Amino acid sequence: MVINENVDPELLGGVAMSKRVCLLTTGGVGDILQGIQAAHYISQKIGKNNVDIRIYCRDEIWTPLNWLAGNLYNLIHQIELSDDRIIKMMKICDYFGPQHDETLCVWPDTLWKFWNYDYGHPVAVRSHRLFPFYHKPQGKLIYCALSSTTENYLYHNTGALLRQLGKTLPEFTLYCPLPPSWNSKAINYGNLDNLCSDVILDTKATFIEAIEKIKTAVYGICLDNGPSHILFHLGVPRLLLDPWLSNTGYAFMSRWREDIKESIDIHQSPAYIAKIVRTNLDIPETTLLPRDCAFEETNWKNKLLIKY
Numbered sequence: 001m002v003i004n005e006n007v008d009p010e011l012l013g014g015v016a017m018s019k020r021v022c023l024l025t026t027g028g029v030g031d032i033l034q035g036i037q038a039a040h041y042i043s044q045k046i047g048k049n050n051v052d053i054r055i056y057c058r059d060e061i062w063t064p065l066n067w068l069a070g071n072l073y074n075l076i077h078q079i080e081l082s083d084d085r086i087i088k089m090m091k092i093c094d095y096f097g098p099q100h101d102e103t104l105c106v107w108p109d110t111l112w113k114f115w116n117y118d119y120g121h122p123v124a125v126r127s128h129r130l131f132p133f134y135h136k137p138q139g140k141l142i143y144c145a146l147s148s149t150t151e152n153y154l155y156h157n158t159g160a161l162l163r164q165l166g167k168t169l170p171e172f173t174l175y176c177p178l179p180p181s182w183n184s185k186a187i188n189y190g191n192l193d194n195l196c197s198d199v200i201l202d203t204k205a206t207f208i209e210a211i212e213k214i215k216t217a218v219y220g221i222c223l224d225n226g227p228s229h230i231l232f233h234l235g236v237p238r239l240l241l242d243p244w245l246s247n248t249g250y251a252f253m254s255r256w257r258e259d260i261k262e263s264i265d266i267h268q269s270p271a272y273i274a275k276i277v278r279t280n281l282d283i284p285e286t287t288l289l290p291r292d293c294a295f296e297e298t299n300w301k302n303k304l305l306i307k308y
Contacts, residue, residue, distance in 0.1 A: 019046055019101040024086050026056035029065065029226030030256055031107040033233060036069055037128050038106040041120040048073060052100070056081045060183070061226075064207040068131060068230070083109065090114065108255035126258060132235040134215050142169065142277070143217035143236070144176035145227035149185040152243050153224050155266060159191045164270035165221070166196025168278050175217070177202045177210045219281060221273070223266070224256070232258045237287040239277055241266040261290040 021042050025035025032055055042051050055062060056078045066075055090105045105114040111122045144162070148154045155161055165174055178189055178201055192201065202210075207226075214220070214230055220238045222228035231238050242263035244252040253260055264276065272295060279294035280287050285304050286294045300306070 020050045020052075020099055021046065022052045022054060022100040022103045024054050024056070024090055024103065024105045025107050026081065026083060026086055027107045028057075029061055030229035032057060032061065032065055033130065033229050034108055034111065034126065035106040036065075036073060036130060037125050038104070038111065038115065038119070039073055040128060040130065041125055042104075043073070045119055052076060054078050056086055058183070060207070064211060064226075064230075067208050068134075068211065083107070087114070129235050130233040131230075132233075135234040135236060136215055137218045138216040139218075140172040141213065141217045142172050142174050143214050143220045143222075143227070143231065144174055145220060145222035145225055145231070146176060146189070147179055147182065147187055147227075148223045148225045149182045149187060150224070153266075154187070154189075155223065155241055157270070158189045159193065159195070161270040161273060162192065162195055162199050164274045165277065166199045168274035169281070170196070170198060172198060172218075172281075174199045175202065175213050176200065177205045177213070179203070179205075219277065221277060229258070232262075237280060237284075238262045239264065239273065239280070239291055241268075241273070264291045 023035060023039050023042065025032050025038075035055070036053060039051050039053050052074045054076045055065070057065075058080050062077050066077070069075060087105055087110070090103045102116065104116060106125075111125065115122060115125075142165075144165070146155060146158050146161070162174065162176060176199065178192075179187065180203060181187060195201070205213075210227065211230060214227065214234060214236060217231070217236050220228070220231040220236045221241070222231060222238055223241050224243060228238060228240055238259075240257075240263045242257075243249075243266045245263055245265045257263065264273070276291055276294040279300070280291070283294075283300040283304070283306075285306060286300060
């Protein structure tokens with residue numbers, strides 16, 4: 001059995017070190033990454049070799065996640081099933097046989113309900129970044145994740161946003177993969193004419209090829225989509241154009257937002273968005289503040305007491 005040598009054995013109280021756990025997770029990229037976050041915390045107690053992660057999803061989600069995490073955790077691909085069916089399976093104590101002492105369900109709707117707090121608090125699970133060691137910034141690449149098939153999640157004028165970003169950030173390369181569809185649904189990006197030469201549109205990149213670009217990015221501008229979650233887990237500073245920044249969005253923020261301070265309202269103008277990105281890049285200390293703060297016209301060196 002593999003035990004994390006960096007963890008004090010006295011801190012492992014409450015969890016039998018000889019047990020084997022099966023973790024069930026499902027949904028989209030962000031949902032399943034939350035399941036893998038939970039598996040990380042279980043692994044800290046009983047070792048990675050004693051945690052099996054069964055992932056119920058379609059192939060286009062499984063392929064990039066397995067490529068990212070398959071060499072780090074025991075991932076097992078399963079056919080896509082409804083949440084209710086997976087929870088019922090969890091409740092059948094002998095479903096997976098005697099090799100598992102415990103079965104847990106973890107995705108955004110279940111983390112607080114079907115989680116064993118002996119492994120760690122859900123707040124700690126949600127804030128953990130899984131893959132910071134993959135992030136190796138090169139040059140001045142900004143990753144633009146502006147694709148979505150979810151209603152009201154697409155930015156209202158993608159072309160205008162890219163044109164403004166190109167003008168505001170002329171020394172940066174803006175890489176923007178634009179898959180024509182996702183989950184068998186077509187995506188209409190509108191008019192993308194007259195873009196600056198520093199804006200690169202890629203309509204042919206696979207998800208894995210796009211992740212390779214994320215690894216080298218110095219910043220990410222994203223919608224609420226799979227790449228936005230991957231940006232977080234690699235430790236890339238993000239600006240998330242969020243469709244749920246209101247009191248009606250609390251249910252979504254509590255489930256899917258790893259760091260709410262990186263969000264701004266998706267209805268903000270291209271100029272507003274570009275100004276925030278410019279400030280975050282010029283004054284990197286502002287990436288630790290709520291993103292809307294970076295729109296202020298101020299002497300940031302004085303305001304943040306920057307000494308050096």
